[in-house]
Amino acid sequence: MASAQIHGVADMPAHRKVAGRDSLRLSLWVLIFAILTPIFVIGPALMGQIFPPYPLMHVADVFDLFTPLVLIPLYWLLFLWAGKGSPSLMESLVFMLLAALWVEGQGMHLAANSIGHLLGSPGASDAANLTYFYDEQLGHYLWHIGLLGLAALLLYREWRHPAGLFTRWWSTLLSGVIYGFTLFAALLEGQTAPMGLPFIFIIVLVVLVWGRKKLVERPIRAFFFASCLVALLFFAGWGLYWGGLPEFSQVGIIK
Numbered sequence: 001m002a003s004a005q006i007h008g009v010a011d012m013p014a015h016r017k018v019a020g021r022d023s024l025r026l027s028l029w030v031l032i033f034a035i036l037t038p039i040f041v042i043g044p045a046l047m048g049q050i051f052p053p054y055p056l057m058h059v060a061d062v063f064d065l066f067t068p069l070v071l072i073p074l075y076w077l078l079f080l081w082a083g084k085g086s087p088s089l090m091e092s093l094v095f096m097l098l099a100a101l102w103v104e105g106q107g108m109h110l111a112a113n114s115i116g117h118l119l120g121s122p123g124a125s126d127a128a129n130l131t132y133f134y135d136e137q138l139g140h141y142l143w144h145i146g147l148l149g150l151a152a153l154l155l156y157r158e159w160r161h162p163a164g165l166f167t168r169w170w171s172t173l174l175s176g177v178i179y180g181f182t183l184f185a186a187l188l189e190g191q192t193a194p195m196g197l198p199f200i201f202i203i204v205l206v207v208l209v210w211g212r213k214k215l216v217e218r219p220i221r222a223f224f225f226a227s228c229l230v231a232l233l234f235f236a237g238w239g240l241y242w243g244g245l246p247e248f249s250q251v252g253i254i255k
Helices: 002-010 014-041 059-064 067-082 089-119 126-160 169-189 193-217 219-242
Strands: none
Touching: 014 067, 014 169, 014 219, 059 089, 067 089, 067 126, 089 126, 126 169, 126 193, 126 219, 169 193, 169 219, 193 219
8 A cells, every 4th residue: 555655656747746846835835924914914013012222112113114024025925926937027017016005005004103102192283193194094005905906916816827736725724714814903903994895805705606616726816715704704793793893992902
């Protein structure tokens, strides 16, 4: 039996071996992406301590400086591996535009949120109102347009140029649960649910109706489908429990 299994592996076509290796590599990088995203997107909300070398800042402000430096390269790796061959010029330009929106929004949020701690609540002054606008409204929407747009671009690239990989379900489902909760938390606390909820609902609906039969051959599609489904379930449960979609900070879970 063991000999037969060894011969079976040895007799496997070379392209199947390569596909298996690349599928495993992609699934591991997706898992790394799913784990690091909540660390950098949700983590700063739990780091409210003063930064001793410069007390006007919080530890979260310093930590958040590294968010795009870690996550944007991961987006690029997934973008490269989502499809076969090199991305086209147009695909690369769209990636750069969406990444720029992501970084611009995240940076705007970081600076305005840090300054907002010194200005008080909105309504205290014109400066506080403007800072709140840059942080909670313009910054979050630019950031999350980039976030959702990059997800759509990865799905598009895999759809147009399938790489011949297959889904590793154990890591895909784990990644989907982690990233799905992150997506829910980011859209909820970021006050961008009016934009994000239709997006994740459309992804779930489209995959269920037209794309479910090829999930085993489309690992990026499987990952984002699982993520969006998990996020949708979290939104449904949260909305039913609270009778709406209050932020974590509004119900006292975070400060």
